[in-house]
Amino acid sequence: MTLRPAILTWLALIAVPESGAAQSRNPAPAAVVTPLTADEPQSANPTVIDRRILVMLDMPSEHYRPGSDYGATGGYGDPAAAGARRRLAARIARDQGLTLGDAWPMPVLGIDCVIMTAPGDEPLAAVIERLSHLSGVAWSQPLNEFVARGDPEPANMRQPNDRLFAAQPAAQAWHLADLHRMATGAGIRVAVIDSLVDAHHPDLTGRIMVVRDFVGAPAAGAPETHGTAVAGIIAADADNGVGIAGIAPGAHLMALRACWQQTVSATVCDSLSLARALVFAVENGAQVINLSVTGPEDQLIARLIAAARRRGAAVVASVDPRTGAGFPASAAGVVRVSQEGLSRNEPGVYNAPGRDVPTTEPGGQWHLVSGNSYAAAHVSGLLALARQIGRTDRGLVSTRPDGGTVDACRTLLRAGAKGRGC
Structure with missing residues (x-):
């Protein structure tokens, strides 16, 4: 991947409008339609x-x-x-x-x-x-209607050779290279219930085990921004010489399209599309389920989340940035996540990197994003690492017993990782 001059410095220091996102001068072949979701407050009040x-x-x-x-x-x-x-x-x-x-x-x-x-x-x-x-x-x-919670803001030991690795917040805050010496999420099934993912992106090729579209109409004509960004943060290929390294680059993604992109900054879902994707995830053994959406209380979705948890899946959701809560984050047993710096120390809310995150963009490109959607994706990736290690009952380690900033290294050590940590 050949980047524009000074792109690494630019990515590490500032966020700019989406039109200034990092681009490859040798883009991947034309993306093939593959479904997934989107972000940030799109309507002040989710509607019926x-x-x-x-x-x-x-x-x-x-x-x-x-x-x-x-x-x-x-x-x-x-x-x-x-x-x-x-x-x-x-x-x-x-x-x-x-x-x-x-x-x-x-x-x-x-x-x-x-x-x-x-x-x-x-x-x-x-x-x-x-x-x-x-x-x-x-x-x-x-x-019900749901919206994705992200803000597209095309804003010592050997490290992976991914060109944008140094610009990833998790590279320093979570010591990502050290995490990957303990686990990569190998073989863990992660369901990304979102908008259409670009399954042929050079950083996602080989990482996606199944693609399904539960939206129907409007049908996706091309890969969509939000789902592709979430998928990249969770499981982008590592050490392949391009782009970024996912938090769990060995995970197997289920790209389940339950949301559709209305504009580049507006992605929505509904009760039925989310429910159908959740049923598929549960019946096909998803071990981690990422829901980077928020909306009103929904009995059908709540019951399906409970069914997923009974079968041993971890369910991760982004909180509504306006309230620090929201649904499905408020459902029982859901790991609720906010971007670091946005949380008001709400009980039960975990904070993870979510500001100025370089990630995958449809068409074989990369751009910067910010928002709670992307913080949730970090935690989904971390839980995939912990599940590979095996002690899934020990949960996240953070600065407070009921939430706070996630300590990724200590989370893996408590899960049973071998070695000195980070």
């Missing part, structure tokens, strides 16, 4: 998306037949049971004056998730309350 609602039909999970696709073909269990479920959904929609949409099985929760649209001006809260008390309905809820 149009008039659609989610209705959870309470169906026994033992009827689930792996490999079927209820949403696409109507199969989910035996044909008679699938037909009964379709008739139940149709009857509810007809009796309540709703329009019936698509449905997806979520066997991890023992439910079918059905989209229905409420016409007219009746408050959605009233419709949802009425549906939640019907026979056969586990619960109903809004189709």
